[in-house]
Amino acid sequence: ELKVEQNPLFLSMQEGKNYTIYCNYSTTSDRLYWYRQDPGKSLESLFVLLSNGAVKQEGRLMASLDTKARLSTLHITAAVHDLSATYFCAVDVVWGSQGNLIFGKGTKLSVKP
Amino acid sequence: GAVVSQHPSWVICKSGTSVKIECRSLDFQATTMFWYRQFPKQSLMLMATSNEGSKATYEQGVEKDKFLINHASLTLSTLTVTSAHPEDSSFYICSARRGTSGYNEQFFGPGTRLTVL
Numbered sequence: 001e002l003k004v005e006q007n008p009l010f011l012s013m014q015e016g017k018n019y020t021i022y023c024n025y026s027t028t029s030d031r032l033y034w035y036r037q038d039p040g041k042s043l044e045s046l047f048v049l050l051s052n053g054a055v056k057q058e059g060r061l062m063a064s065l066d067t068k069a070r071l072s073t074l075h076i077t078a079a080v081h082d083l084s085a086t087y088f089c090a091v092d093v094v095w096g097s098q099g100n101l102i103f104g105k106g107t108k109l110s111v112k113p
Numbered sequence: 114g115a116v117v118s119q120h121p122s123w124v125i126c127k128s129g130t131s132v133k134i135e136c137r138s139l140d141f142q143a144t145t146m147f148w149y150r151q152f153p154k155q156s157l158m159l160m161a162t163s164n165e166g167s168k169a170t171y172e173q174g175v176e177k178d179k180f181l182i183n184h185a186s187l188t189l190s191t192l193t194v195t196s197a198h199p200e201d202s203s204f205y206i207c208s209a210r211r212g213t214s215g216y217n218e219q220f221f222g223p224g225t226r227l228t229v230l
Contacts, residue, residue, distance in 0.1 A: 043206070
């Protein structure tokens with residue numbers, strides 16, 4: 001059974017601090033996505049990681065993918081309150097012309113002043 | 114580009130009635146669309162995969178007679194919750210994949226919040 005495990009599930013940070021969210025998965029895949037979800041809203045795409053060693057940065061967020069270790073990280077630098085949200089990683093499992101996203105449970109981030 | 118819309122954004126209905134939710138890809142053709150369900154403070158759960166012109170593939174535990182999916186065109190998929198009950202209250206999110214490759218990214222709609230009284 002494919003599993004996608006995120007940790008931590010809850011994260012309370014002080015503004016200005018750094019932290020990393022981890023996403024481990026149990027099957028071979030070289031495509032991983034990070035999404036942000038605000039309360040009552042749908043998913044907002046943050047990063048698309050398409051190969052081993054991929055690293056992408058946008059503002060205070062940086063995501064990386066290690067397909068050999070089956071691990072992706074989302075690093076937060078100098079957190080600000082606006083980053084408070086729930087963050088999901090999702091692994092793309094593809095076979096032939098079909099494919100599904102398998103989501104982690106999400107990490108609820110709360111950034112406090 | 115790659116915008117997906119859903120309608121309605123929220124709906125309140127009485128127990129026993131049926132509710133239809135539409136998912137449209139506005140600026141691309143979507144051979145495959147997906148329907149997810151999300152309970153409060155939980156992750157997204159895939160309900161079914163919908164391919165244009167063919168029957169939907171439902172995930173284990175999802176009642177196909179209760180959640181009717183129709184993907185009649187390359188830009189529209191509908192989910193009908195039949196004989197809705199309070200336990201069907203949830204946030205329903207659709208996504209659409211552009212093109213025919215399983216490697217293509219999914220684009221998510223804004224979601225529909227269903228409340229069954």
